[in-house]
Amino acid sequence: MIHIGNRSFVELAILPIILVLMLSCSGEQSNRSISSGSDSSMPVGAGETFARQYCTGCHTFPEPDLLDKNTWMTQTLPAMGPHLGIREYAGETYPLDETPALPENFYPDEAIIDSLTWQAILDYYSSAAPERFEYPEPGEPIAEENLFFEPRRPNYQTNSDPMVSAIKIDSANNLIYLADATVQKLLVFNRNLEIEASFDVPSPIADITFLNDEESPGRRQLLLTHIGNISPSDALDGSLISGWYDPDSGFGKFNTTILDDVRRPVETLSSDLDGDGLNDLLISEFGHRRGSLFWLKNSGSGFENERNTINTIPGCIESHITDFTNNGRPDILALCSQVDQALHLYEQQADGSFEQTTLLQFPITAGSSSFQLADFNDDGHPDILYTSGDNADYSIIYKPYHGVYLFLNDGSNNFTEEWFYHINGAYRAISGDFNQNGSLDIAVTSFFADYARNPREGFIFFENTGNLTFKPYHPRESSYGRWIAMDTGDFTGNGRDDIVLANFSRGPTKVLPQIEAILTQSPHLLLLENRSDQE
Secondary structure (H helix, E strand, C coil), rough: CCCCCCCCCCCCCCCCCCCCCCCCCCEEEECCCCCCCCCCCCCCCCCCCCHHHHHCHHHCCCCHHCCCCCHHHHHHHHHHHCCCCEEEECCECCCCCCCCCCCCCCCCCCCCCCCCCCCCCCHHHHCCCCCCCCCCCCCCCCCCCCEEEEEECCCCCCCCEEEEEEEEHHHHCCEEEEEECCCCCEEECCCCCEEEEEECCCCCCCEEEEEECCCCCEEEEEEECCCCCCCCCCCCCEEEEEEEEECCCCEEEEEEEEEEEECCEEEEEEECCCCCCCCCEEECCCCCCCCCCEECCCCCCCCCEEEEEEEEEEEEEEEEEECCCCCCCEEEEECCCCCCCCCEEECCCCCCEEEEEEEEEEECCCCCCEEEECCCCCCCCCCCEEEECCCCCCCCCCCEEEEEEEEEECCCCEEEEEEECCCCCCEEEEEECCCCCCCEEEEEEECCCCCCCCCHHEEEEEEEEEEEEEEECHHHHHCCCCCCEEEECCCCCCCCCEEEEEECCCCCCCCCCHHHHHHHHCCCCCEEEEEEHHH
16 A cells, blocks of 8 residues: 555645646756657666656656556656657657646757657656556445435526535524536525525635634625636636625625736635734635745735735645644645645744745645644644545546545654545545544545545545544435535534535546436535434
Protein backbone atom coordinates (compact mmCIF):
# COMPACT_ATOMS: atom_id res chain seq x y z
CA MET A 1 0.00 0.00 0.00
CA ILE A 2 1.35 3.43 -0.93
CA HIS A 3 0.69 6.14 1.63
CA ILE A 4 1.59 9.80 1.68
CA GLY A 5 2.66 11.74 4.72
CA ASN A 6 5.40 12.04 7.32
CA ARG A 7 5.79 8.36 8.14
CA SER A 8 5.76 6.91 4.65
CA PHE A 9 5.14 7.96 1.08
CA VAL A 10 1.81 9.05 1.22
CA GLU A 11 -10.57 21.26 -5.23
CA LEU A 12 -15.77 24.56 -7.05
CA ALA A 13 -14.64 25.11 -3.01
CA ILE A 14 -14.82 23.95 -6.04
CA LEU A 15 -13.83 23.21 -9.44
CA PRO A 16 -10.25 22.33 -10.04
CA ILE A 17 -12.12 20.42 -12.79
CA ILE A 18 -9.99 19.37 -15.75
CA LEU A 19 -6.85 20.57 -13.98
CA VAL A 20 -3.71 20.14 -16.01
CA LEU A 21 -0.89 18.47 -14.13
CA MET A 22 1.80 21.13 -14.32
CA LEU A 23 5.11 19.36 -14.32
CA SER A 24 7.17 22.51 -14.88
CA CYS A 25 10.83 21.72 -14.99
CA SER A 26 14.03 23.55 -14.29
CA GLY A 27 17.06 23.81 -16.49
CA GLU A 28 19.09 26.36 -18.42
CA GLN A 29 17.83 27.46 -21.83
CA SER A 30 19.84 26.30 -24.82
CA ASN A 31 19.49 26.64 -28.57
CA ARG A 32 19.39 22.91 -29.14
CA SER A 33 16.42 21.44 -30.94
CA ILE A 34 15.16 17.98 -30.22
CA SER A 35 14.60 15.05 -32.50
CA SER A 36 14.24 11.31 -32.10
CA GLY A 37 16.05 8.44 -33.64
CA SER A 38 19.60 8.98 -32.35
CA ASP A 39 21.69 5.81 -32.19
CA SER A 40 23.64 7.04 -29.16
CA SER A 41 22.91 5.72 -25.70
CA MET A 42 23.10 6.99 -22.15
CA PRO A 43 24.80 5.29 -19.20
CA VAL A 44 22.64 3.34 -16.76
CA GLY A 45 21.14 5.67 -14.19
CA ALA A 46 21.36 8.76 -16.36
CA GLY A 47 17.58 8.94 -16.75
CA GLU A 48 16.98 9.29 -13.02
CA THR A 49 19.72 11.91 -12.78
CA PHE A 50 18.15 13.96 -15.57
CA ALA A 51 14.66 13.53 -14.15
CA ARG A 52 15.81 14.85 -10.77
CA GLN A 53 17.56 17.73 -12.51
CA TYR A 54 14.77 18.86 -14.81
CA CYS A 55 11.58 17.82 -13.00
CA THR A 56 11.95 19.54 -9.63
CA GLY A 57 11.73 23.19 -10.61
CA CYS A 58 8.49 23.93 -8.78
CA HIS A 59 7.33 20.71 -7.13
CA THR A 60 8.69 17.67 -5.38
CA PHE A 61 10.40 14.99 -7.43
CA PRO A 62 7.76 12.74 -9.06
CA GLU A 63 8.75 9.24 -8.05
CA PRO A 64 8.04 6.61 -10.73
CA ASP A 65 5.74 4.60 -8.44
CA LEU A 66 3.26 7.50 -8.29
CA LEU A 67 1.72 6.25 -11.54
CA ASP A 68 1.71 3.09 -13.60
CA LYS A 69 3.85 2.76 -16.70
CA ASN A 70 1.04 3.34 -19.21
CA THR A 71 -0.10 6.55 -17.52
CA TRP A 72 3.43 7.94 -17.42
CA MET A 73 4.03 7.20 -21.10
CA THR A 74 0.65 8.15 -22.58
CA GLN A 75 -0.54 11.01 -20.34
CA THR A 76 1.91 12.58 -17.91
CA LEU A 77 5.24 12.66 -19.73
CA PRO A 78 3.70 13.93 -22.99
CA ALA A 79 2.18 16.76 -20.93
CA MET A 80 5.58 17.44 -19.38
CA GLY A 81 7.41 17.66 -22.70
CA PRO A 82 6.24 21.16 -23.75
CA HIS A 83 7.52 22.60 -20.46
CA LEU A 84 10.97 21.59 -21.72
CA GLY A 85 10.26 23.06 -25.15
CA ILE A 86 9.46 19.64 -26.65
CA ARG A 87 6.37 19.96 -28.85
CA GLU A 88 6.79 16.74 -30.85
CA TYR A 89 8.76 13.58 -30.29
CA ALA A 90 8.93 10.19 -32.00
CA GLY A 91 6.04 11.11 -34.28
CA GLU A 92 3.79 12.16 -31.39
CA THR A 93 2.45 15.70 -30.96
CA TYR A 94 2.45 16.63 -27.30
CA PRO A 95 -0.54 18.42 -25.74
CA LEU A 96 -0.34 22.15 -25.09
CA ASP A 97 -2.21 24.12 -22.46
CA GLU A 98 -4.38 26.59 -24.34
CA THR A 99 -6.45 27.90 -21.46
CA PRO A 100 -7.19 31.66 -21.37
CA ALA A 101 -4.71 34.22 -20.03
CA LEU A 102 -1.67 31.96 -19.75
CA PRO A 103 1.47 33.72 -18.52
CA GLU A 104 3.73 35.05 -21.25
CA ASN A 105 6.50 32.68 -22.36
CA PHE A 106 4.74 29.84 -20.57
CA TYR A 107 6.49 27.31 -22.83
CA PRO A 108 10.12 27.71 -23.97
CA ASP A 109 10.43 28.67 -27.63
CA GLU A 110 13.11 26.02 -28.13
CA ALA A 111 13.95 22.72 -26.51
CA ILE A 112 16.15 23.08 -23.44
CA ILE A 113 17.36 19.48 -23.54
CA ASP A 114 18.48 17.25 -26.40
CA SER A 115 16.83 14.08 -27.64
CA LEU A 116 19.17 11.76 -25.75
CA THR A 117 18.36 13.40 -22.44
CA TRP A 118 14.61 13.29 -23.05
CA GLN A 119 14.76 9.66 -24.15
CA ALA A 120 16.73 8.80 -21.02
CA ILE A 121 13.98 10.36 -18.89
CA LEU A 122 11.33 8.40 -20.80
CA ASP A 123 13.29 5.19 -20.38
CA TYR A 124 13.72 5.79 -16.66
CA TYR A 125 10.00 6.12 -15.98
CA SER A 126 9.15 3.29 -18.36
CA SER A 127 11.48 0.89 -16.56
CA ALA A 128 10.96 2.06 -12.96
CA ALA A 129 7.18 2.55 -12.91
CA PRO A 130 4.94 -0.37 -11.95
CA GLU A 131 3.07 -2.17 -14.72
CA ARG A 132 -0.13 -1.79 -12.66
CA PHE A 133 -1.14 -0.60 -9.22
CA GLU A 134 -1.81 -2.83 -6.26
CA TYR A 135 -4.93 -1.40 -4.62
CA PRO A 136 -5.39 -1.72 -0.87
CA GLU A 137 -8.01 -4.05 0.44
CA PRO A 138 -10.77 -2.12 2.23
CA GLY A 139 -10.31 -2.15 5.98
CA GLU A 140 -14.03 -2.74 6.34
CA PRO A 141 -16.70 -3.01 3.63
CA ILE A 142 -19.14 -0.14 3.23
CA ALA A 143 -22.57 -1.00 4.59
CA GLU A 144 -25.51 0.32 2.56
CA GLU A 145 -27.51 1.67 5.46
CA ASN A 146 -29.02 4.99 6.50
CA LEU A 147 -27.85 4.51 10.10
CA PHE A 148 -29.57 7.38 11.96
CA PHE A 149 -30.00 9.62 8.90
CA GLU A 150 -33.24 10.21 7.00
CA PRO A 151 -32.51 11.17 3.37
CA ARG A 152 -34.63 14.02 2.01
CA ARG A 153 -34.60 15.71 -1.38
CA PRO A 154 -36.37 18.78 -2.79
CA ASN A 155 -38.88 18.76 -5.62
CA TYR A 156 -36.76 21.31 -7.49
CA GLN A 157 -35.75 20.19 -10.99
CA THR A 158 -34.44 21.77 -14.17
CA ASN A 159 -34.24 20.53 -17.75
CA SER A 160 -30.51 19.89 -17.51
CA ASP A 161 -28.15 17.91 -15.32
CA PRO A 162 -27.73 19.36 -11.81
CA MET A 163 -24.69 21.63 -11.52
CA VAL A 164 -24.58 22.87 -7.94
CA SER A 165 -21.32 24.65 -7.20
CA ALA A 166 -21.76 25.68 -3.54
CA ILE A 167 -24.07 25.00 -0.61
CA LYS A 168 -24.46 26.44 2.90
CA ILE A 169 -26.66 25.64 5.91
CA ASP A 170 -28.05 28.58 7.90
CA SER A 171 -28.89 26.85 11.18
CA ALA A 172 -30.21 29.98 12.88
CA ASN A 173 -32.91 30.42 10.25
CA ASN A 174 -33.41 26.79 9.11
CA LEU A 175 -32.35 27.64 5.55
CA ILE A 176 -30.11 26.20 2.88
CA TYR A 177 -28.40 28.46 0.33
CA LEU A 178 -27.67 26.67 -2.95
CA ALA A 179 -25.72 27.96 -5.97
CA ASP A 180 -27.14 26.56 -9.23
CA ALA A 181 -24.45 27.04 -11.87
CA THR A 182 -26.76 25.90 -14.68
CA VAL A 183 -29.26 28.73 -14.33
CA GLN A 184 -26.85 31.16 -12.63
CA LYS A 185 -28.93 31.64 -9.49
CA LEU A 186 -28.61 31.64 -5.73
CA LEU A 187 -31.57 29.67 -4.36
CA VAL A 188 -32.84 29.74 -0.78
CA PHE A 189 -34.54 26.56 0.49
CA ASN A 190 -36.68 26.57 3.62
CA ARG A 191 -37.16 23.85 6.23
CA ASN A 192 -39.55 21.97 3.90
CA LEU A 193 -36.90 22.05 1.14
CA GLU A 194 -39.05 24.44 -0.87
CA ILE A 195 -37.57 27.43 -2.69
CA GLU A 196 -38.60 30.63 -0.94
CA ALA A 197 -36.24 33.02 -2.75
CA SER A 198 -34.14 33.17 -5.91
CA PHE A 199 -31.45 35.65 -6.98
CA ASP A 200 -29.64 36.05 -10.30
CA VAL A 201 -25.85 35.94 -10.08
CA PRO A 202 -23.19 36.90 -12.64
CA SER A 203 -21.14 33.68 -12.59
CA PRO A 204 -20.95 30.35 -10.74
CA ILE A 205 -20.59 30.71 -6.99
CA ALA A 206 -17.65 28.86 -5.47
CA ASP A 207 -18.23 29.76 -1.83
CA ILE A 208 -20.92 31.24 0.41
CA THR A 209 -19.72 33.08 3.52
CA PHE A 210 -21.73 34.54 6.40
CA LEU A 211 -20.58 38.04 7.31
CA ASN A 212 -22.62 38.28 10.50
CA ASP A 213 -22.96 35.95 13.48
CA GLU A 214 -23.89 32.47 12.24
CA GLU A 215 -25.84 31.83 15.44
CA SER A 216 -28.01 34.96 15.21
CA PRO A 217 -31.38 34.78 13.42
CA GLY A 218 -32.66 37.67 11.33
CA ARG A 219 -31.36 39.42 8.23
CA ARG A 220 -28.42 37.37 6.98
CA GLN A 221 -25.39 39.18 5.56
CA LEU A 222 -23.64 37.03 2.97
CA LEU A 223 -20.57 37.19 0.77
CA LEU A 224 -20.62 35.29 -2.52
CA THR A 225 -17.32 34.22 -4.06
CA HIS A 226 -17.84 34.09 -7.84
CA ILE A 227 -15.29 31.90 -9.58
CA GLY A 228 -15.85 33.48 -13.01
CA ASN A 229 -14.65 30.46 -14.98
CA ILE A 230 -15.43 26.88 -14.05
CA SER A 231 -12.86 25.57 -16.51
CA PRO A 232 -9.14 26.27 -15.98
CA SER A 233 -8.24 29.89 -16.74
CA ASP A 234 -6.07 32.72 -15.51
CA ALA A 235 -8.50 35.36 -16.71
CA LEU A 236 -9.46 38.04 -14.19
CA ASP A 237 -13.16 37.14 -14.28
CA GLY A 238 -13.78 36.28 -10.61
CA SER A 239 -15.34 38.61 -8.05
CA LEU A 240 -16.59 38.98 -4.48
CA ILE A 241 -20.16 40.28 -4.13
CA SER A 242 -21.95 40.88 -0.85
CA GLY A 243 -25.62 41.23 -0.03
CA TRP A 244 -28.34 40.23 2.41
CA TYR A 245 -31.39 38.06 2.76
CA ASP A 246 -34.26 38.62 5.22
CA PRO A 247 -36.05 35.33 6.09
CA ASP A 248 -39.02 37.20 7.58
CA SER A 249 -39.83 39.21 4.48
CA GLY A 250 -38.34 36.92 1.85
CA PHE A 251 -36.54 39.88 0.29
CA GLY A 252 -32.84 40.25 -0.37
CA LYS A 253 -30.29 41.97 -2.55
CA PHE A 254 -26.83 40.99 -3.79
CA ASN A 255 -25.32 43.90 -5.65
CA THR A 256 -22.33 45.22 -3.69
CA THR A 257 -19.04 44.37 -5.41
CA ILE A 258 -16.26 44.17 -2.87
CA LEU A 259 -13.56 43.06 -5.31
CA ASP A 260 -13.34 42.10 -8.95
CA ASP A 261 -10.54 41.10 -11.36
CA VAL A 262 -9.72 37.94 -9.39
CA ARG A 263 -8.38 34.73 -10.96
CA ARG A 264 -10.88 31.98 -10.15
CA PRO A 265 -11.35 32.58 -6.42
CA VAL A 266 -12.76 29.53 -4.62
CA GLU A 267 -13.01 30.51 -0.95
CA THR A 268 -13.37 33.61 1.21
CA LEU A 269 -13.05 33.62 5.01
CA SER A 270 -14.20 36.39 7.33
CA SER A 271 -12.01 36.91 10.39
CA ASP A 272 -10.14 39.64 12.29
CA LEU A 273 -6.60 39.16 11.00
CA ASP A 274 -5.00 42.38 12.25
CA GLY A 275 -6.54 42.54 15.74
CA ASP A 276 -8.48 45.79 15.30
CA GLY A 277 -11.85 44.24 16.17
CA LEU A 278 -13.11 44.24 12.57
CA ASN A 279 -13.43 41.15 10.41
CA ASP A 280 -11.15 41.16 7.38
CA LEU A 281 -11.39 38.87 4.32
CA LEU A 282 -8.98 36.06 3.36
CA ILE A 283 -9.32 35.05 -0.31
CA SER A 284 -8.06 31.86 -1.97
CA GLU A 285 -7.35 32.87 -5.57
CA PHE A 286 -7.10 29.39 -7.06
CA GLY A 287 -6.32 30.56 -10.59
CA HIS A 288 -4.71 28.04 -12.90
CA ARG A 289 -1.08 28.81 -13.67
CA ARG A 290 -1.24 32.00 -11.61
CA GLY A 291 -2.86 32.45 -8.26
CA SER A 292 -2.38 33.65 -4.70
CA LEU A 293 -3.62 33.77 -1.14
CA PHE A 294 -4.28 37.32 0.05
CA TRP A 295 -6.38 39.32 2.49
CA LEU A 296 -8.33 42.58 2.42
CA LYS A 297 -8.41 44.89 5.41
CA ASN A 298 -11.72 46.04 6.86
CA SER A 299 -11.38 49.80 7.37
CA GLY A 300 -14.67 50.10 9.24
CA SER A 301 -16.36 51.77 6.28
CA GLY A 302 -15.69 48.91 3.87
CA PHE A 303 -12.93 46.63 2.62
CA GLU A 304 -9.79 48.20 1.19
CA ASN A 305 -8.84 47.16 -2.36
CA GLU A 306 -5.16 46.75 -1.53
CA ARG A 307 -4.26 43.07 -1.54
CA ASN A 308 -2.09 41.91 1.34
CA THR A 309 -0.38 38.92 -0.25
CA ILE A 310 0.34 35.81 1.83
CA ASN A 311 1.67 33.71 -1.04
CA THR A 312 1.71 33.67 -4.84
CA ILE A 313 0.96 29.97 -5.24
CA PRO A 314 -1.79 28.88 -7.65
CA GLY A 315 -4.18 26.23 -6.42
CA CYS A 316 -4.82 27.25 -2.81
CA ILE A 317 -8.18 25.57 -2.27
CA GLU A 318 -8.99 25.78 1.44
CA SER A 319 -7.76 27.73 4.47
CA HIS A 320 -8.46 27.93 8.19
CA ILE A 321 -7.75 30.88 10.48
CA THR A 322 -6.88 30.12 14.09
CA ASP A 323 -4.25 30.89 16.71
CA PHE A 324 -2.48 27.68 15.81
CA THR A 325 0.77 28.58 17.59
CA ASN A 326 -0.89 29.95 20.75
CA ASN A 327 0.92 33.29 20.56
CA GLY A 328 -2.23 35.41 20.78
CA ARG A 329 -2.30 36.21 17.07
CA PRO A 330 -4.38 34.52 14.34
CA ASP A 331 -2.43 32.25 12.01
CA ILE A 332 -3.43 30.86 8.62
CA LEU A 333 -3.32 27.25 7.47
CA ALA A 334 -3.66 26.85 3.71
CA LEU A 335 -3.94 23.75 1.55
CA CYS A 336 -2.48 24.08 -1.94
CA SER A 337 -3.43 21.59 -4.61
CA GLN A 338 -1.65 22.24 -7.89
CA VAL A 339 2.12 22.08 -8.36
CA ASP A 340 2.71 22.80 -4.66
CA GLN A 341 0.77 19.96 -3.05
CA ALA A 342 1.21 20.93 0.58
CA LEU A 343 -0.40 22.16 3.76
CA HIS A 344 1.31 25.37 4.85
CA LEU A 345 1.19 27.20 8.17
CA TYR A 346 1.49 30.98 7.98
CA GLU A 347 2.39 32.09 11.49
CA GLN A 348 1.61 35.73 12.17
CA GLN A 349 4.54 37.69 13.53
CA ALA A 350 4.44 40.64 15.92
CA ASP A 351 4.71 43.10 13.00
CA GLY A 352 1.70 41.56 11.24
CA SER A 353 3.69 39.66 8.63
CA PHE A 354 3.32 35.92 8.09
CA GLU A 355 6.11 33.33 8.20
CA GLN A 356 5.60 30.11 6.24
CA THR A 357 6.19 26.60 7.58
CA THR A 358 5.19 23.45 5.70
CA LEU A 359 3.28 21.07 7.96
CA LEU A 360 2.65 18.32 5.38
CA GLN A 361 4.14 17.89 1.90
CA PHE A 362 2.39 15.68 -0.65
CA PRO A 363 3.48 14.34 -4.06
CA ILE A 364 2.46 16.07 -7.27
CA THR A 365 -0.24 13.46 -8.00
CA ALA A 366 -1.84 13.61 -4.53
CA GLY A 367 -4.83 15.58 -5.75
CA SER A 368 -5.19 17.42 -2.43
CA SER A 369 -8.82 18.47 -2.08
CA SER A 370 -9.68 19.42 1.53
CA PHE A 371 -8.56 19.49 5.14
CA GLN A 372 -10.03 20.17 8.57
CA LEU A 373 -8.64 20.72 12.06
CA ALA A 374 -10.17 18.61 14.83
CA ASP A 375 -8.95 16.96 18.02
CA PHE A 376 -9.61 13.28 17.42
CA ASN A 377 -7.72 11.82 20.39
CA ASP A 378 -8.79 14.40 23.00
CA ASP A 379 -5.25 15.47 23.87
CA GLY A 380 -5.96 19.18 23.43
CA HIS A 381 -4.01 19.48 20.17
CA PRO A 382 -5.62 19.94 16.73
CA ASP A 383 -5.19 16.99 14.38
CA ILE A 384 -5.56 17.14 10.60
CA LEU A 385 -8.28 15.42 8.58
CA TYR A 386 -7.24 15.46 4.91
CA THR A 387 -8.59 14.20 1.60
CA SER A 388 -6.57 13.29 -1.46
CA GLY A 389 -8.52 12.62 -4.64
CA ASP A 390 -8.69 15.36 -7.28
CA ASN A 391 -8.28 13.22 -10.38
CA ALA A 392 -8.85 15.40 -13.46
CA ASP A 393 -5.38 16.02 -14.80
CA TYR A 394 -2.86 14.34 -17.09
CA SER A 395 -2.77 11.28 -14.85
CA ILE A 396 -6.37 10.11 -14.97
CA ILE A 397 -6.18 6.77 -13.24
CA TYR A 398 -7.56 5.51 -9.95
CA LYS A 399 -4.77 5.85 -7.44
CA PRO A 400 -4.29 3.59 -4.39
CA TYR A 401 -3.13 6.52 -2.24
CA HIS A 402 -6.28 8.59 -2.80
CA GLY A 403 -8.63 8.64 0.15
CA VAL A 404 -9.22 10.15 3.57
CA TYR A 405 -6.35 10.52 6.07
CA LEU A 406 -6.05 11.37 9.73
CA PHE A 407 -2.76 12.90 10.87
CA LEU A 408 -2.26 13.14 14.65
CA ASN A 409 -0.52 16.10 16.28
CA ASP A 410 2.27 15.22 18.73
CA GLY A 411 1.70 18.48 20.62
CA SER A 412 4.50 20.31 18.83
CA ASN A 413 2.68 20.54 15.49
CA ASN A 414 4.44 17.52 14.03
CA PHE A 415 1.95 15.24 12.30
CA THR A 416 1.94 11.48 11.83
CA GLU A 417 -0.45 9.48 9.71
CA GLU A 418 -2.68 7.46 12.04
CA TRP A 419 -5.59 6.34 9.85
CA PHE A 420 -6.25 5.96 6.13
CA TYR A 421 -9.22 4.68 4.15
CA HIS A 422 -8.87 4.30 0.40
CA ILE A 423 -11.54 6.21 -1.54
CA ASN A 424 -11.11 6.88 -5.24
CA GLY A 425 -11.51 10.59 -5.86
CA ALA A 426 -12.04 11.63 -2.22
CA TYR A 427 -13.01 15.29 -2.32
CA ARG A 428 -14.16 16.60 1.05
CA ALA A 429 -14.27 15.40 4.65
CA ILE A 430 -16.06 16.99 7.60
CA SER A 431 -15.88 15.66 11.14
CA GLY A 432 -18.43 16.05 13.91
CA ASP A 433 -20.04 14.27 16.81
CA PHE A 434 -23.19 13.48 14.87
CA ASN A 435 -24.71 11.10 17.43
CA GLN A 436 -23.42 13.11 20.40
CA ASN A 437 -21.64 10.22 22.05
CA GLY A 438 -18.44 12.16 22.64
CA SER A 439 -16.50 10.85 19.61
CA LEU A 440 -15.88 12.51 16.25
CA ASP A 441 -17.42 10.84 13.21
CA ILE A 442 -16.45 11.67 9.60
CA ALA A 443 -18.52 12.40 6.48
CA VAL A 444 -16.64 12.05 3.17
CA THR A 445 -17.65 12.81 -0.42
CA SER A 446 -15.94 11.69 -3.61
CA PHE A 447 -16.21 13.61 -6.86
CA PHE A 448 -14.15 11.08 -8.85
CA ALA A 449 -15.48 7.87 -7.36
CA ASP A 450 -15.28 4.55 -9.19
CA TYR A 451 -19.02 4.70 -9.88
CA ALA A 452 -19.01 1.64 -12.13
CA ARG A 453 -17.46 -0.75 -9.61
CA ASN A 454 -17.88 0.90 -6.23
CA PRO A 455 -20.61 3.57 -6.34
CA ARG A 456 -20.91 3.53 -2.55
CA GLU A 457 -17.67 5.48 -2.22
CA GLY A 458 -19.41 8.56 -3.64
CA PHE A 459 -20.51 9.33 -0.07
CA ILE A 460 -19.40 7.53 3.08
CA PHE A 461 -20.29 8.24 6.68
CA PHE A 462 -17.68 6.86 9.09
CA GLU A 463 -19.10 6.21 12.55
CA ASN A 464 -16.44 6.41 15.24
CA THR A 465 -16.40 3.06 17.08
CA GLY A 466 -13.62 4.05 19.49
CA ASN A 467 -9.82 3.98 19.56
CA LEU A 468 -9.63 5.78 16.20
CA THR A 469 -11.53 3.04 14.39
CA PHE A 470 -14.43 3.85 12.07
CA LYS A 471 -17.26 1.85 10.50
CA PRO A 472 -18.30 3.03 7.00
CA TYR A 473 -21.94 3.49 5.95
CA HIS A 474 -23.55 4.60 2.70
CA PRO A 475 -27.20 5.72 2.54
CA ARG A 476 -28.64 4.33 -0.70
CA GLU A 477 -30.09 7.72 -1.68
CA SER A 478 -26.57 9.16 -1.80
CA SER A 479 -25.80 6.97 -4.84
CA TYR A 480 -27.85 9.35 -7.01
CA GLY A 481 -25.43 12.22 -7.34
CA ARG A 482 -21.86 13.41 -7.86
CA TRP A 483 -21.23 15.38 -4.70
CA ILE A 484 -18.82 18.27 -5.13
CA ALA A 485 -19.79 20.30 -2.06
CA MET A 486 -21.02 19.43 1.42
CA ASP A 487 -21.98 21.29 4.56
CA THR A 488 -23.07 20.29 8.04
CA GLY A 489 -25.21 22.03 10.64
CA ASP A 490 -28.45 21.77 12.59
CA PHE A 491 -30.82 22.54 9.73
CA THR A 492 -33.91 20.97 11.30
CA GLY A 493 -33.47 22.46 14.78
CA ASN A 494 -33.40 19.21 16.77
CA GLY A 495 -29.97 19.82 18.28
CA ARG A 496 -28.21 17.38 15.92
CA ASP A 497 -25.99 18.27 12.97
CA ASP A 498 -27.44 17.32 9.59
CA ILE A 499 -25.50 16.82 6.35
CA VAL A 500 -26.36 18.42 3.01
CA LEU A 501 -24.76 17.27 -0.25
CA ALA A 502 -24.53 19.35 -3.46
CA ASN A 503 -24.75 17.56 -6.81
CA PHE A 504 -22.48 18.66 -9.67
CA SER A 505 -23.41 15.78 -11.94
CA ARG A 506 -21.28 16.65 -14.96
CA GLY A 507 -17.90 15.00 -14.74
CA PRO A 508 -15.48 12.74 -16.59
CA THR A 509 -17.73 9.73 -15.88
CA LYS A 510 -21.45 9.25 -15.35
CA VAL A 511 -23.03 8.22 -12.08
CA LEU A 512 -24.76 5.00 -13.11
CA PRO A 513 -28.28 5.71 -11.80
CA GLN A 514 -28.25 9.01 -13.66
CA ILE A 515 -27.93 7.18 -16.96
CA GLU A 516 -31.23 5.46 -16.28
CA ALA A 517 -33.26 8.37 -14.92
CA ILE A 518 -31.35 11.62 -14.66
CA LEU A 519 -34.35 13.85 -13.99
CA THR A 520 -36.23 11.64 -11.54
CA GLN A 521 -33.36 10.21 -9.51
CA SER A 522 -30.63 12.84 -9.40
CA PRO A 523 -31.49 15.74 -7.06
CA HIS A 524 -29.72 19.08 -6.86
CA LEU A 525 -29.22 18.52 -3.15
CA LEU A 526 -29.63 15.67 -0.72
CA LEU A 527 -30.32 16.38 2.93
CA LEU A 528 -29.33 13.67 5.40
CA GLU A 529 -31.51 14.60 8.36
CA ASN A 530 -29.93 13.52 11.63
CA ARG A 531 -32.44 11.61 13.76
CA SER A 532 -29.98 10.09 16.21
CA ASP A 533 -32.11 11.40 19.08
CA GLN A 534 -34.93 9.09 17.91
CA GLU A 535 -32.92 5.86 18.02
